[in-house]
Amino acid sequence: MTDVTLKKESNNNEIQMQTVQMFYDREELFKYLEGEKQKGKKGIKALYAEFLPDALDSDDDDQPSIIFEEYEI
8 A cells, every 4th residue: 555646637727736645556555445335434545556467578568457347435
């Protein structure tokens, strides 16, 4: 688990920064979200990052090497 900061820009050029947890293990991510849900928290975001080893070794710049999935409760 790692803290990361998400930057989002709205239509009226307002920039919002939010620090979220990023997980490399989907099971840990779901345990974290379930724990936060049990505490009654809402609006909790988390990221899942999956590295694609074949893409890391590839010379093809168009092939993604990391996939991010955003979850929110």
